[in-house]
Amino acid sequence: MCTCTINKFIFCAFYLSMLFVIIYTNTFAKEMDAVTMKLSSRLAQSIVDNTMKQIPYNVNIMDENGYIIASGDKNRINTLHVGAVEAIKRRKTLPMTDEVGSYGQPGINMPLIFDGKVVGVIGITGKPQTVTPLASLLKMTAELLLEQAEQNKNEVKYENSLNSFLYQWSQVTDDINKNTGLLLEADNLKIDISKPRNVIAIQCPPEVIKQFRIDSADLSLPITANTVLIFTYLPSTIARCIELCKKKEFNIGIGDSTTSIGISVNQALRTLELSKIFINENYIYYKDIKFIDSILNSxxxxxxxxxxxxxxxxxxxxxxxxxxxxxxxxxxxxxxxxxxxxxxxxxxxxxxxxxxxxxxxxxxxxxxxxxxxxxxxxxxxxxxxxx
CATH class of the missing domain: 1.10.10.2840 (PucR C-terminal helix-turn-helix domain)
Structure with missing residues (x-):
């Protein structure tokens, strides 16, 4: 078999393996540095190990200073890679055709660029003309992983901000316009809190809460391991939740539609509570238990x-x-x-x-x-x- 055919075979096998690496290493997204967005040594080593199962070349990953943080040759970890240092300095791919002492061997070094900054270097040992295509794919994989990690970080940040806002909003029982801070936060999150909403309280197993699907216009807030609040102005969401809860025999309570969302939250939770106490599956809306609630409060x-x-x-x-x-x-x-x-x-x-x-x-x-x-x-x- 000619060298050209072998290289094509290796290239195809490596490309397929990179698809696996992207999926596999995505589970390690939390290993990314949340501030500098650089590869951790654990994640880098995972990429190296999975890559080297597919190609007959040693792979190194260096940090932003040129030190090896992951390698097929464990003896080289934490040593300086002179080729990587030069690639970082020039911000471009550099082939090494000659061996440089014990700190550099023939191969290719490609800087990892993220958000306009060099955050590391991918290096593969071997003849530059042979390993360059493989290094390009590995570089692409690492940069895609960095982008995915950044996206995940932003999604987590948004989710935390949203949950914090919803928790504070759920406490508001008077005019929301009196709370300037929440109004600004709602504007940042692109939530129109001027719309009257019903709050739906549902009790169901924790695994169901995680899988619960709502309309994109709705908002949800888990308040306990088995209780979730859904904020909605859509009749279709209310109908769907009632149907699901009747089918699955989950407890449900629905508060009145109002802009003072804390009132609807309290009503939904009270309906949930009294429907359990009086064992009445027809107690779904707060209006169904309002008379009993008034009696108890009197x-x-x-x-x-x-x-x-x-x-x-x-x-x-x-x-x-x-x-x-x-x-x-x-x-x-x-x-x-x-x-x-x-x-x-x-x-x-x-x-x-x-x-x-x-x-x-x-x-x-x-x-x-x-x-x-x-x-x-x-x-x-x-x-x-x-x-």
């Missing part, structure tokens, strides 16, 4: 009624009476519907209602007394869950 409970509920909870018969109160209220005091739900005869239901009357001194058949029982049930259920 502190109009009766200690005696709550005490009676707690005594009933201590026995199976008592628990049946508590469930009877709940279903009787839920079914609007309709004896037939309540009996069917409880799977008991109407006479049995009437007997239970009589027992409830005797225990609470409140007649469930009377509207005012039934409302008092309802208030007691709400407070009893809420405080039982909290305790």
């Amino acid at each position: 502190n109009i409970y009766s200690d005696k009624i709550i005490s009676n509920f707690r005594q009933l909870e201590d026995s199976d018969t008592g628990k049946e009476l508590i469930e009877t109160i709940y279903q009787y209220i839920k079914n609007d005091g309709n004896v037939v519907k309540t009996s069917n739900v409880l799977h008991i005869h109407r006479n049995s239901l009437n007997h239970r209602l009589l027992r409830i009357h005797e225990i609470f001194n409140l007649d469930p058949r009377k509207t005012v007394d039934l409302f008092k029982l309802y208030l007691g049930y709400i407070y009893f259920t809420y405080y039982s869950y909290k305790s």
